[in-house]
Amino acid sequence: MIKKIDLHTHSTASDGTFAPSEVAHKAHRTGLSAVALTDHDTINGLAEFKRACGEYGIEGISGVEISAKYEKEMHIVGLFIDENDTELAEKLDELKNAREVRNKKVLELVNGQGMEISVDDILSQKDGATLLNTGRAHIAHAMVKKGYVASVDEAFKKYLGKGMSCYVPRKTYSPKESIEMIKNAGGLAILAHPVYITEDYDKLYSLLKQLKEYGLDGTECLYNCYSEEFSKMCFDICDKLGLVKSGGSDFHGGNKPDVELGKVSGGYVPYEFLLNMKEQRGLM
Secondary structure (H helix, E strand, O other): OOOEEEOOEOOOOOOOOOOHHHHHHHHHHHOOOEEEEOOEOOOOOHHHHHHHHHHHOOEEEEEEEEEEOOOOOEEEEEEOOOOOOHHHHHHHHHHHHHHHHHHHHHHHHHHHOOOOOOHHHHHOOOOOOOOOOOOHHHHHHHHHHOOOOOOHHHHHHHHHOOOOOOOOOOOOEOHHHHHHHHHHOOOEEEEOOHHHOOOOHHHHHHHHHHHHHHOOOEEEEEOOOOOHHHHHHHHHHHHHHOOEEEEOOOEOHHHOOOOOOOOEOOEOEEHHHHHHHHHHOOOO
């Protein structure tokens, strides 16, 4: 039997629509052997997630996805982190508090465009919602519900995406700081979806080489929208630089309805990736 995994998922702890325990349940029903929860800039869902993974008999991996400041927005995934690390929690809280300020600014801009979107329209979308754990995806859904746009994608392309009239930059740490946060919490640092940064071989090689000097452990070689050529490029660069290979769907539930848990371009993420990571961490 082929063992499949997913090392990049999101829950209602950030901008997904499945509760952490529901991500674990869906992973079980999907037939995954292991799954990582990597919510944006928060580890608040990990305790619930790990408990549920234990109940369903699948391997649950504690993770996080940290937004880093770069020419284009860069995301660093942390895997095998210590969710009880106080330093990591404090630094992520700084980002969470900045998220509330950002959400309020985005709402001001959206309303300035003649769209009446309230805080209640955002918070009514999920249980336990606050401006600390919601984001642009929730604002986009409110815009769709009120008929201002036809889809979440349209909301981002017309208003909420980078460079658009209602875009507000988020507080971020530098790539070096983000990697250090993950490493100090005992995790592996993985560059997420590098396809959004560059598809040029030389540029990606140089970037990964630089990030490796900061402590980066690997990058996502399999993802939901890679071409076969780009995946091969990532595999080759990882082999040359001695980086581990990772992969995941970037599952968000209803906020990315076309992305299925456990599915990546070309098929699935093999359990071998996880074994190599464990070997890297001295767990084998």
